[in-house]
Amino acid sequence: MLGWATLTLLATGSGCGTPAETAAPATRDVGTEQRALAAATLRVTLQTWSNHYLVADKGGGADLMAYSTVPQDWETFTLTDTNGGSLVSGDVVTLQSISGQYGSAINGGGGAIRFTATSPQSWEQFTITKLNGTGAIGAGDKFSLRTVVTGQYVSATNAGGSTVNASGASAREWETFTLGVLGSGGGNGTDPDFGPNVFVFDPSMSMATIQGQLNTVFNRMEKNHFGNERYAYFFKPGAYNLDVQIGFYMSAIGLGQSPDNVTITGSVRTNANWFQGNATQNFWRGMENLSVVPTLDGNKMVWAVSQATTMRRVHVKGSINLWDSAWNNAWSSGGFIADSQIDNVINSGTQQQFLTRNTRLNNWQGQNWNMVFVGDEQAPSGTWPNQVYTVVDTTPVIREKPYLFVDDAGKFAVKVPSLRTNSKGTTWSTGTTPGAVLSIDQFHIARADRDTTTTLNAALSAGKHLLITPGIYHLSGALQVNNPNTVILGMGLATLIPDYGTAAMNIADVDGVSVAGVLFDAGVTNSPVLITMGSAKNSVSHAANPSALFDVSCRVGGAAVGKATSCLTVNSNHVLLDNIWLWRADHGSGVGWDTNKSINGITVNGDNVSAYGLFVEHFEGYQTLWNGNGGRVYFYQSEIPYDVPNQASWTHDGVKGYASYKVANSVTSHDARGLGIYSVFWNPVILENAIETPSNANVKFQHMITVFLGSTGGAAINHIINGTGNAVTNQNMVSKSSY
Incomplete structure (x- = not known):
């Protein structure tokens, strides 16, 4: 397959009667036909009597077919019941491709089913009927689909292997389909609507069916x-x-x-x-x-x-x-x-x-x-x-990352673990992780197909937390996080892209904000910074309830041209950074010294900021610039930029190159342990020092390593820290220092 073509099967109401079996109208009366589409969903396959699967050919924009014998990309559907309960015989549904186009019974029936419509009107509506019993329709059930305009049945010609049309006079073999349930997107009457890219599995489901869906998605990804x-x-x-x-x-x-x-x-x-x-x-x-x-x-x-x-x-x-x-x-x-x-x-x-x-x-x-x-x-x-x-x-x-769970009543909720000091081992070895519980109704569940910067900021302003479902969110301005203890929890590497040169997110100088599991991607128009925490350096303490970033990535280039002067600026005090990767892309699309411009990965101005797992790579100036006191970094990984064109482009104040890790001369206390800084230079340039710090007894660095990973002749890192440590070159590829 050439594209990912998940279909959405959306219930638009309960069909109580039999559609009139009349000729298709010459024109379409759409005045009151379109109904609101809620988002209670199941992911399914639709299989013919001959074991062929229905296919949204080309991912939309073409005819519905039935030629596949294995359920892969284009054969996966999302089944949705807008009544908020189980799908039952007699419901009216629509079919929608991942491109957003709806399946139309052309002329209301009697011909092809084609994915060209941009909204669900009369031609796009079908009545679903259970054929092996009555009531709710579930995995393994046989069913038929009938157009609401002419009452003709959806038919897989020759029971499958070629085209699908809407010309069947009754539900015979060619008009019979088997439902395969692959997972829930929520909305089974209890679950929230997490959208079509979240699969909610239950152990009562068929393991073979779940495995088929896992394989389908993995083959794509x-x-x-x-x-x-x-x-x-x-x-x-x-x-x-x-x-x-x-x-x-x-x-x-x-x-x-x-x-x-x-x-x-x-x-x-x-x-x-x-x-x-x-x-x-x-x-x-x-x-x-x-x-x-x-x-x-x-x-x-x-x-x-x-x-x-x-x-x-x-x-x-x-x-x-x-x-x-x-x-x-x-x-x-x-x-x-x-x-x-x-x-x-x-x-x-x-x-x-x-x-x-x-x-x-x-x-x-x-x-x-x-x-x-x-x-x-x-x-x-x-x-x-x-x-x-x-x-x-x-x-x-x-404190550990917030996480989603199902409580004893079967309701979704989010746990925000408690702050721990001088801790060892897990939070759950002796029972449930201590912390606050937030009910799911305290969250705005964001969807890339319907949310905008305006709706997301409105939810935040109203005191809602955000649960960002998988997708790419294009922002017209920065998300403004102003309320203390706000939780922003991304799923499936949900991605935020500022399209107009703004930040993607500004976090006020307040207590207890958590941002987790989000990928921030630079847009084509340069952003001065992608994420800010606090508007300016101050003396406000957040020691009792620090804000934190968990599993956050920033990317400049790679997916497309992107520009950001800096990825992350931390002005607030006592911030926790837990598993952060800041990356100016060295491969992919939109990559080049003058293309995906970005100077710094992270600038820390706040005091007593702690980082556990800080990965910063390929920026054109300092990868990490630390201006605050009391900083703590345990594990640092950095590759300096590959694509420096020449030494003149990468020299400042008479110093060759920009240190990966720079602690400002004004800093009087800092603790960094376990640092690896690696070089690949495509041109013969020199980095004088991998790390630069002030000479102060309370600025402490332990266990540092530089590695030469292969470069053009003459390239090197001359020193590990402050003029000490052996150079790494193509003759001496590893250098270590305890300082």
Whole structure:
């Protein structure tokens, strides 16, 4: 298939009578025909008597067909009942493709069904009838579709294999279809409407059916490096036997109050088959709040990931490999695990660097350049630099990322975990994670197909939290987060793009804001900054209730031309940064020194800001500029820009290049541990110092490494920090310092 063509089957009311079987009108009376389309949805396939699947050919704009024997991209439908309950025999429905076009029975019936309509009127309405009984229609049921204008039945010619039209006189074999339920998008009478790109699975559903849908989405997303699709899987509490493969812009999320409430036997995994074992570009994906019993890949879970990935609140009831061991030379460059438990061996393999935080590790094996362990139980031991392990016994201050769950009454809610100081291990090992519970009705559930900057800001202004469903949101201005304790929770790497040179989000200098699971993408018009936290530096303390960013990424270029002078500016005090990747793209579309312009990744002006897992890469000036006191960074990963055209373009104040990590001369206290800074230069240029700091006893750096990854002759990083540390060149490729 050449495109992703999910169809939306939307119920527009209950059909109480039989449509008049008359000739199609010559003209269409649309005055009162269009009805409001609510969004209670199920994801389904529609299969003919001969086992062919209905297909929205070309993803819309063409005829409905029935030639597929495997349900893949274009064969997936979304079934929606606007009555807020189960779909029942007699409901009136419409078919909509992912392109937004509706399936029309041309002339009201008697001919082709074509996806060309932009709104659901009379030609686009069909009555659904259950053929193997009465009442609600569910997985495995037989049904027919009839036009509401002429009463003719939707018919798969020759029972499938070619065209579909609306000319059947009665519901015979060619007019009979079988419903395959692939997952719920909410709206089953209890669940919220999370839209068509969220699949809500229940253990009572057929495992084969769920597996078919998982395979369909993964086949689309495995190589979809810079695509527009976004997906999230929700697993309600219970036991599943599945192989859940995670590709780009995909998240697998358990809905239990503990990770052990959802158990997947098989695997939840990400490999690097799409890139011949090289997982260094396995970005933008995650798994949360579930347990896994690995029975594949030699009974080991494979989590071969790099930047912008997350594993949170996961219990691996076995062993895990952090690289794709099925391939030789299978590099990986991640990653992040927090609030999790690994029962057996965790093998880092070829991972270049990794951070685990507040995790029970049991048996860590492997090392490469920079492995950091903060607040972990059973962290590995070793002496730097022979073992590149940086172990911080307890996590000074943290609260975990908010998460969605289903409560004891079966209602959706969001838990906001409590702040912890000097913590070790998980939040859930002795029971439910402590914290505040927000009911789902306190959230505005955002949809990319209907929300705008105006509607999102109106919801925020009214005191609503935001749950941002998977999709790409184009913004005409910045989202303004002004209320304390606001939760903004993205799903499936929901993406915000400011189209007109504004910020994407401004967070006021207030307590307790959480922004989690969002990708901020620079627009073609330069934004001075994509995210701000606090409008200006001040002395206001937020120590008791800090604001935080969790699993947040910023991207400049890659998907398209993008420009942003800086990605993130932190002016507020006591902010928590937990797994942040700021990336000026080095590959993809819209990439070049003068194309995806961006000077700095992050500027920190606030005091007592803590970062656990800070990844900053390829910016044209300082990657990280730290101006506030009391800063704390545990794990830092940075590649300096590849594409510096010449030394003259990258020199300031007589200094060659811009340090990756710059602490301002005015800073009197800072603590950074476990830093890896790597170089690839396409032209012969020099970086004098990877790190620059003031000379002050309370500005402390521990365990630093620079690595030469391959460059044009004459390129080098001369020093690790402040004129000390050996140079890295094509003769000396690794340099380490304890400072």
